[in-house]
Amino acid sequence: MERLVPARAGNSTAVQFTLEGFPAVQHLGKVLFLLHLLAYLASVTGNSLIITITWADRHLHTPMYFFLSTFSFCECGFITSVIPKLLTIFMSGRQMISFAACFTQAFVFLFLGATIFFLMAVLSLDRYLAICKPLHYHIIMNPRVCFLLVTACFSLGFLLMVVPIIKLSQLSFCGSNVIPHFFCDFGPLTNLSCSETRSTQMLFFILAFFVLFTSLFVTIVAYSNIVVTIMRLPSAKERQKAFSTCSSHLAVLSLMYSSCIFIYMKPKQMSRLDSNREAALVNTVVTPLLNPVIYTLRNKQFHQALRDALSRVKLQK
Template identity: 65%
Template sequence: MENRTTVQEFTLEGFPAVQHLGRLLFSVHLLAYLASMTGNVVIVSVVCTSAHLKTPMYFFLGIFSFFECCFTSAVIPKLLAIFLLGKQTISFVACFIQAFIFVFIGAFGFLLIAVMSVDRCVAICKPLHYHTIMNLRTCTLLIMACLTMTFTLITWVVGKVSRLSFCGPHVIPHFFCDIGPLIHLSCSDTRAAETLAFSLAFLIILSSLIITIIAYSSIVVTIVRLPSAKERQKAFSTCSSHLIVLSLMYGSCVFIYVKTKQTSRLESNREAALVNTVVTPLLNPVIYTLRNKQVHRALRETVCRIKISR
């Protein structure tokens, strides 16, 4: 750290306008957090134990749900402490660790969504070659490539921001440590850090979006060419849940990160971030399992095995 960094801890502002409703908000967010964790843990468990879900689609879904658990756990416990106990302080090191975990998992989620889009594209457009193309080795290499690239890029940007000087205001106008608000608090020249953060956010979101658009364009063309309406409906139903998750993730994150000036609209960022960290992880298990007959079957079999073991 540079010598001019004198701030030893930050204060998370949270939601001061509704802080008087702390106990009520604590209860609501605790229930949402527990429901989100339960839903995602169930998906991970079913994917790992069910013989019917040993396909690339569910392999990626299990990884996605696992990282959703990590994603919410990096942010929500501190928010609960703010609501219930008013503990708004966080140490300098802990703040940057939280920022790294949050941005790393978020960026990996976008790349994973792009990989899942490619998986659906191959499954629908090349059904006869699907298991040859998307074998276990290919899936593992795709995940490792996403993790390596994300870790390298996010370590670079968080390291750059951590080397800025923090000697003035220490109140973060947010409910967790994020890159944008931290850059805004620095008392040194932040133009290079802002440019880097914006460029990487733009690169990750845009690249994953382009891959997703190309994949789903191919899917739409293939679905339209299917001879029967029943086949078209079945093909589209396998992608509908994925499209809903896509719209939630891209909508909230584009609003937060793809802005040239991180100092703008910090207030509205909190609401968008709340959607990204609470609402989306809560809805994902419901969206992915509501219309999925294979997951329903696997859940029933798991429940039956538990009853028999008792």
């Protein structure tokens, strides 16, 4: 196994890490490459379609679709920060990644991941206001408030994740340079350091706890009120339709929160890294693929906007 001399940010250009990937199934590299490539293309295409149609159709210039298009933008960046490198590992076996590229990947992944969770809380709040406070919805969710909410999500995601990544990059790395993961994540990188990492781990644990449980609390409160409001609907058909939409949203939310809580809600991430790897795969491949379908592509209003856009393209030809 390769060895590295102790390294800090000052001589980081000499440091190379090796992403282990999935060694147990590496012999299926070409098959896994194809499967993950298809999932990646489907996710990026679906999210890009949401962004394009939302901005092209004036009927979708509403707070909900503004938040959804921002959410889709983050999803594209989130999955792109991880999957292309995983595809390279599957296809060519090139597992090396430089110090700068590794920490850039870790920061982009965590920054966009935190932003996505805050956006999900905003989306839940938006649905709560639309369903439970319809008369005040457009007064509260005016363009200025929508812009401020999105700016707050990005700002919080950046500020909360940049500090632990900077602290992590200043640690010494020596001994094994093999990261037992398919991308540069905080826990596996911490375990490679030969410095004292307790304070860095605890800082990240506190910040991750704040991101996950703040957004989770807002989501639970919002959907609890939505359910109460739905139960008061006079028509059984309306209740069934509303519950169908809510249940699909909650299924995706459950996947995302459960996988992230399993991975990050441990002060010491020394154990079960193999299990973390599988949970991270759900978070980086499965949920970004499901989100476009659940949040927008099943929506009749979006379907109509898509048909209108296709009709305009045909007329132009």
